[in-house]
Amino acid sequence: MLLSPWQRWRRWRRGRPFWGGLFAVLAGAEICALPLAPLKVMLQQGIAGIPSVLMGIVMIVLGLTAWFSPAQRSLAGVLTTLIATAALVLSNLGGFLIGTLLGILGGGLMFAWQPHAAPRPSPEAQPAAPQSPVPPQSAAPTQSPTPTGTTGHPDPQGAQP
Template identity: 45%
Template sequence: MAADTPARARRSRLSWRDWRHSRPFWGGLLVVLGGLEMLLTVWAPLPVVLKVGMQNFLGILIPILIVLCGLLLWFNPTQRTFYSLVTIVLSLGSWLTSNMGGFFIGLLLGLIGGCLAFAWNVADRQEVSDSYPAVPDQD
């Protein structure tokens, strides 16, 4: 049983790596962190926070939707273009509704994560590794 532990750890590490490389992981992570940061600044008991009617509802709804888009980028990567564009638009909209986009930090994390997810493509990753020869040709 103890001898099987390193092999099991290696298999789990390799499966984690394969899962992470098969989707826009870092873009989704930045989007989730940005949405959580916006959500925490809306709920923070700061004197800077302004809560006015419908803006309070949107200030909570937009970060929740951003976190949801980040999770969907991880678990449904085939629709990454749609989710990344929605994330970018919602992050820009958070400037008005969620305390200046979580005091700029959440806004920037959402925008950068959405751009990373939009630019990610598994085919590009395989083509780049196939296009470079192991040993360069010397003519």
Template identity: 40%
Template sequence: MSAETPVQSAGRFTRLRLRFRDWRGTRPFWAGLFTLLGGLPIAYFPYATLKLGTMSLAMSTTAGAGSLIIGVLLVTLGLTMWFQQATRVFAGIASILLALVSLVVSNIGGFIIGFLLALIGGALALSWAPGKPTAEGAAPKGAGPAPTTDGAPEPAPGAVAGEPDLPRSWNEPAEGGAPYGDGAKEPNGVHRVG
């Protein structure tokens, strides 16, 4: 095998992992996951009967139906963030609002766990933005100037080759030969007194 062997010859697990990574990179994956996981404790705790040794603890309240609705809506919003990226802003705002409502309706937001997860998921959905595809052969954003054939970077536009692009200091001579600090005129006609 060589370094240029296509991914098709890789194992099945590797192909599935790479496909999942590509799928995950084109959508607000973590926002959807946090929102989905935030809905589970909110919907579960009002209907759960917890056993502590021989003692059973039931959390069922009159707000059980409201908790179930909020939990199911949060799970649905998490799935919407994954499969309908265009609605991510609406889903993010709705999940933040539902998380805040769950504090009052659903046992302090599923014992704060569901509240925090849904709140973080909604915030991540609002902050996510789809990436812009780069053209073939284009330099990535933030990359410096392309190197020349001798390995040195190209000079900036308007710069003299071989000289560093530095600002003028006060002690350099002006066009007339006198330094700026000696009361000479700058090139734009302003007098400087140093």
């Protein structure tokens, strides 16, 4: 089945924390760009320009990490939130608060995102098991089809559907 470019884009976007990564990239660009602005915009830059640029670049990299390596979304989300909060103090009020707010929102969205689990078969689709004449209190516990400690889908972080 051939998918249109729009359908491929939607499938790619839904398979990762897209909006969290986008907000992190925008926050990083905001924090990174302000120290590079003309002197009329920035009254005093001083040594604060170096951490601002570095924090912005790290936030952009974390946003891209969430897009291209969704398994690392939790770490990227927590680090994005911490860096955005630190930028409030270290980088011109975190890009005049815009960068900090976008970074906190993006980090939270990255951390909270969960992949879609594979749909489970409905009980009607499974054949009925033969009824045992043994009373329920003396029946032995049955084994579940999923081994203990697995979640039933390939998410390495163990997210439940």
